[in-house]
Every structure is written in C-alpha cells, then in structure tokens.
Amino acid sequence: MDFKQIWNDSLRWLLSGGDWVLQVFVVTFLALLLNFFVKRVLNRLKCKLEKTKNPWDDSFVDALQKPVSALIWIMGIAFAAEIVQAQTKAIIFDAIAPIRDVGVIVVLTWFLIRFAKRVEQNIVDHSQRSDKAVDVSTVDAIAKLIRVSIIITASLVVLQTMGYSISGVLAFGGIGGIAIGFAAKDLLANFFGGLMIYLDRPFKVGDWIRSPDRDIEGTVETIGWRLTCIRTFDKRPLYIPNATFASIAVENPSRMSHRRIYETIGIRYDDAAKMPGIITKVKAMLSNHKEIDASQTMIVNLNKFAPSSLDFFVYTFTRTTNWIKFHEVKQDVLLKILSIIENEGAECAFPTSTMLIPDEVRIAMDK
Numbered sequence: 001m002d003f004k005q006i007w008n009d010s011l012r013w014l015l016s017g018g019d020w021v022l023q024v025f026v027v028t029f030l031a032l033l034l035n036f037f038v039k040r041v042l043n044r045l046k047c048k049l050e051k052t053k054n055p056w057d058d059s060f061v062d063a064l065q066k067p068v069s070a071l072i073w074i075m076g077i078a079f080a081a082e083i084v085q086a087q088t089k090a091i092i093f094d095a096i097a098p099i100r101d102v103g104v105i106v107v108l109t110w111f112l113i114r115f116a117k118r119v120e121q122n123i124v125d126h127s128q129r130s131d132k133a134v135d136v137s138t139v140d141a142i143a144k145l146i147r148v149s150i151i152i153t154a155s156l157v158v159l160q161t162m163g164y165s166i167s168g169v170l171a172f173g174g175i176g177g178i179a180i181g182f183a184a185k186d187l188l189a190n191f192f193g194g195l196m197i198y199l200d201r202p203f204k205v206g207d208w209i210r211s212p213d214r215d216i217e218g219t220v221e222t223i224g225w226r227l228t229c230i231r232t233f234d235k236r237p238l239y240i241p242n243a244t245f246a247s248i249a250v251e252n253p254s255r256m257s258h259r260r261i262y263e264t265i266g267i268r269y270d271d272a273a274k275m276p277g278i279i280t281k282v283k284a285m286l287s288n289h290k291e292i293d294a295s296q297t298m299i300v301n302l303n304k305f306a307p308s309s310l311d312f313f314v315y316t317f318t319r320t321t322n323w324i325k326f327h328e329v330k331q332d333v334l335l336k337i338l339s340i341i342e343n344e345g346a347e348c349a350f351p352t353s354t355m356l357i358p359d360e361v362r363i364a365m366d367k
C-alpha cells in the first residue's frame with residue numbers, strides 16, 4: 001500500500017507540473033550515454049590510426065579525447081540547468097549562459113594546447129627515428145610560443161564573452177606594458193636574449209661552449225626564457241642571464257669538424273744534417289696515419305733556430321673531434337715522431353749551456 005501510494009503521489013506531481021525533474025534526468029542520462037559512445041568511437045579510431053604511418057592524425061584524436069568528453073558534460077549540465085531555471089526562476093541560474101560559453105572556450109583552448117604538445121613530441125620522436133636532425137631547443141621554443149599565444153587569445157575571447165571591451169583591455173595593456181617595460185627591462189632583455197638563442201641557434205642543449213670574453217666554459221644543460229644553465233667541467237652549475245649572450249662572443253667547440261695538432265719539436269744542432277730526413281719521414285707518417293685527415297692542411301717544416309735546438313713544427317688535423325680520442329691520437333703521433341728521430345740517429349734537444357775556457361787559463365790546485 002505504501003509503495004502504491006508513493007507511486008500515485010509521484011505520478012500526480014509529475015502530471016501537475018513536476019515533469020521538469022524527468023527532463024533533467026533524461027538530459028543527464030543522454031549526456032552520459034553520448035559521452036560513453038564518443039569515448040568508444042574515439043578509442044577505436046585511435047587504435048586504427050596508430051597502425052598508419054601518419055603520426056598527426058594520432059595526435060589529433062589523442063588530444064581530442066578528454067576535451068570532447070568535458071564539452072559533452074558542460075553542454076549537458078548547462079541544458080539541464082536551463083530546464084531547472086525555467087521552472088524555479090532562480091536568479092543564480094542567470095549565470096548559466098556565460099559559464100557555458102566560458103567553459104566551451106576553455107575546452108577548446110585545452111584541446112589546442114594538448115594538440116600542440118603532441119605535435120611537438122611527434123616532431124622530436126620522428127627526428128630521433130630518422131636521419132633528419134631537428135633542433136629540440138627550437139621546437140620547444142616554438143611550442144611554448146604557440147601555447148602562450150593560445151592562452152592569451154583565449155583570455156581575450158573570454159573577456160569579450162563576459163562583456164568586457166577588448167579594446168579597453170588592450171589600451172590598458174599598452175600603457176601598462178610601457179610601465180612594466182621600464183620596471184623590468186632586465187627581465188625583458190633576458191627574454192628576448194633567450195628568443196634570439198632559440199632563433200639564431202649559436203648552441204643547443206648538450207653543446208660544449210666557451211667565451212673568450214668571459215670566464216664561461218662548460219656543457220649547456222638547459223636554455224630557459226631568462227637563464228641558461230651551463231655545467232662547468234668541475235661539475236658546478238653556472239647560471240647565465242640570456243641577455244649576456246647578446247654582448248659576448250661565444251665559441252662552440254662541439255661543432256668543430258676536426259681537431260688540430262700543433263706541436264714544436266727541437267733536435268740538437270749536432271743533428272742538423274739529419275733534419276731533412278726527419279721532416280720527410282714525419283710527413284710520410286702523418287699522410288699514412290689512419291686518424292689524420294690528409295685532405296686538411298698538413299705542414300712539417302723547420303721553423304726556428306732556438307738557443308739550444310733546431311725546431312721544426314707539426315701542423316695537422318685529426319679526423320675525430322672527440323676530446324679523449326683526440327689525445328690518444330696525438331699521443332700516438334708524438335711517439336711515432338720520437339721514434340723517427342731516434343731511428344735517424346738524432347736526439348731531442350733540451351736546454352744546455354756550453355762554457356768555453358781559453359787554453360791560457362789554468363786552475364791552480366793546492367798541494
């Protein structure tokens with residue numbers, strides 16, 4: 001009896017104007033059903049697109065999944081709230097339309113940011129799998145600029161949607177920007193310095209750089225919008241404002257094509273007659289050395305009459321740019337030069353002094 005009475009009362013209430021509750025339930029249920037259906041469709045579509053060679057459609061569907069689900073719920077809840085507003089006439093529901101519009105803009109912004117992030121990741125991954133090298137720092141900088149542009153544009157659209165004049169906001173922003181520019185000129189200088197690093201690409205993360213103007217040398221760890229972090233060779237982090245790089249010379253040894261061997265070697269004056277043979281054999285040894293690039297400049301010549309030696313110099317380039325392997329190659333070259341000098345019957349010179357004593361000079365010895 002109690003159940004039948006409750007059912008009859010509920011039915012009379014619905015027939016007398018309470019059907020809006022049923023409408024809210026139906027709208028919520030349809031939003032739930034549509035969300036479930038769209039998720040299933042997008043998941044299957046994503047699985048099929050992952051089997052294709054084109055990575056961009058995967059990025060689009062992956063970026064779309066969560067935002068489209070949020071959009072369905074925003075529209076469904078807003079529709080249900082409008083039904084409640086029509087029945088209750090509550091003032092609080094007057095905010096439904098602007099909240100719904102802002103929600104749609106936020107969801108669209110969320111989708112664009114996710115898509116930009118996945119495109120960035122695809123470019124980096126594609127570069128690592130193929131022979132075409134891509135500067136990761138530049139890709140990261142462009143992606144950051146795109147995301148910032150999306151957020152700024154979305155913010156202006158939100159303000160316009162809420163009834164604020166964008167022209168007034170932009171005018172205020174222009175005046176405020178001048179004041180902020182004077183107050184934070186160093187910050188802006190570092191920002192544009194970082195932008196120039198990203199665009200000009202004098203170095204990238206992982207490069208070994210040094211500056212002849214400043215005591216700066218190490219490996220680049222991070223390039224930020226304000227600071228660049230360099231790890232020195234004694235493993236200390238060195239944080240440099242980006243504006244500094246606009247006023248100093250920067251050398252990037254990581255991009256060298258070869259490493260140079262430039263050594264001066266001296267033999268005794270007594271072995272002067274053996275110098276031509278030594279030079280000829282040293283040249284032949286360098287030309288046949290597998291780690292020496294004979295296509296680059298190669299010089300082996302008598303260079304100087306030094307106080308205690310006849311000096312010849314060796315000027316050549318190794319094929320490797322690796323610092324450790326370079327020293328191994330240089331060691332092998334120097335040892336072979338030393339062997340050539342010894343095989344020619346000559347000796348390397350060292351600082352000596354010769355004292356000439358006239359025959360008339362005798363040293364008196366005490367008896």
